Amino acid sequence: MRAGIIGIGSYLPDNVVTNTELEKIVDTSNEWIVERTGILSRRTAEKHIGSSDLGAEAAKLAIKNANLKPEDIDMIISASSTPDHTFPATACIIQDKIKATNAAAFDIQAACTGFVYGLITAAQYIMTGLYKNILVVGSEVLSKMVDWQDRNTCVLFGDGAGAVVVSQVETGGVLSSVLGADGSGASLLELPAGGTREPASFETVENRRHYIKMNGNEVFKFAVKVFEDCTRQVVEKANLTLNDIDFIIPHQANVRIIDAALKRLNFPKDRVVINLDKYGNMSSASIPVAMHEALYSGKIEKGHKVVLVGFGAGLTWGAVLLEWS
Numbered sequence: 001m002r003a004g005i006i007g008i009g010s011y012l013p014d015n016v017v018t019n020t021e022l023e024k025i026v027d028t029s030n031e032w033i034v035e036r037t038g039i040l041s042r043r044t045a046e047k048h049i050g051s052s053d054l055g056a057e058a059a060k061l062a063i064k065n066a067n068l069k070p071e072d073i074d075m076i077i078s079a080s081s082t083p084d085h086t087f088p089a090t091a092c093i094i095q096d097k098i099k100a101t102n103a104a105a106f107d108i109q110a111a112c113t114g115f116v117y118g119l120i121t122a123a124q125y126i127m128t129g130l131y132k133n134i135l136v137v138g139s140e141v142l143s144k145m146v147d148w149q150d151r152n153t154c155v156l157f158g159d160g161a162g163a164v165v166v167s168q169v170e171t172g173g174v175l176s177s178v179l180g181a182d183g184s185g186a187s188l189l190e191l192p193a194g195g196t197r198e199p200a201s202f203e204t205v206e207n208r209r210h211y212i213k214m215n216g217n218e219v220f221k222f223a224v225k226v227f228e229d230c231t232r233q234v235v236e237k238a239n240l241t242l243n244d245i246d247f248i249i250p251h252q253a254n255v256r257i258i259d260a261a262l263k264r265l266n267f268p269k270d271r272v273v274i275n276l277d278k279y280g281n282m283s284s285a286s287i288p289v290a291m292h293e294a295l296y297s298g299k300i301e302k303g304h305k306v307v308l309v310g311f312g313a314g315l316t317w318g319a320v321l322l323e324w325s
């Protein structure tokens with residue numbers, strides 16, 4: 001059996017934060033952010049909004065676009081790096097919000113690679129015939145997890161959500177996939193406190209340990225390498241070449257990562273979907289939001305072969321080669 005995406009949706013909070021506005025918060029400049037990252041603005045959610053709220057909106061649209069009803073969904077996989085809680089799973093909260101009363105629900109944690117991990121996980125349940133319709137949601141409220149005093153990270157991230165329905169398809173769908181991890185790099189990108197390693201305490205709050213910490217240079221080098229490697233691997237696994245690929249939709253972390261990887265792959269930039277200029281890095285939501293925009297702008301069409309490639313904390317990486325059906 002083949003598994004493919006039959007519906008897609010996304011949702012972005014209205015509030016736009018420009019680089020110029022960030023100049024008032026931290027010691028940065030529009031020029032630095034644009035030159036070093038390619039980001040012009042990002043969205044931020046309101047105070048009372050959690051990842052499940054954005055995820056539920058994206059999910060409703062994905063289900064509608066799949067011509068299904070919430071009751072038709074058998075399973076929900078949420079891949080948020082910024083879940084509503086440690087537990088219960090954000091997937092369960094989304095399940096209740098959208099009234100997908102027949103769905104099993106669980107979270108996976110693969111940070112910015114989460115959507116790719118979730119999509120491949122969903123595809124397995126479809127290919128075995130165990131389930132019919134699976135919702136995969138990447139939703140993030142990173143604005144509540146970044147340290148607004150740390151210019152190294154706060155300029156990079158944004159809030160948003162994307163979701164897909166994965167079901168059986170007659171042709172195309174998932175042609176190949178690659179997943180990987182290297183836990184020795186776990187400390188390069190982390191949110192140190194609030195778990196069992198460093199439970200919340202006065203000290204953890206005082207030392208700002210509940211915010212994202214990143215070694216940007218090391219993560220950058222890692223990202224360029226795995227972007228190239230797993231794009232090549234996923235294409236080879238499908239017995240194709242890069243010339244057969246119509247579009248690459250990468251995780252939207254930094255335009256310089258994309259440029260460096262494309263140079264190594266010798267792949268043209270006009271066949272790459274990029275929207276980080278508008279939204280920054282939305283972690284697990286980056287790829288599905290970019291995919292939704294590319295589809296509805298008519299860029300991606302039926303029959304197109306598309307590589308989704310993700311990388312991030314863990315360290316984790318992954319790619320999926322889809323033929324749009």
Ligand code: UT7
Nearest residue numbers: 028029032036112151152155216217219220223253254312
């Ligand atoms: O989604 C998960 C994956 N995440 C990523 O892939 C992110 C990967 N990393 C990156 O995108 C880049 O490393 C950054 C954008 C985070 C940083 O860019 P960089 O070119 O690697 O800069 P850098 O870390 O080498 O820093 C250069 C300088 C430093 O100043 P000094 O030490 O040379 O005086 C930083 O303090 O730029 C400084 N800097 C800033 N200056 C103005 C760092 N952030 C800022 C800022 N505004 N916002």
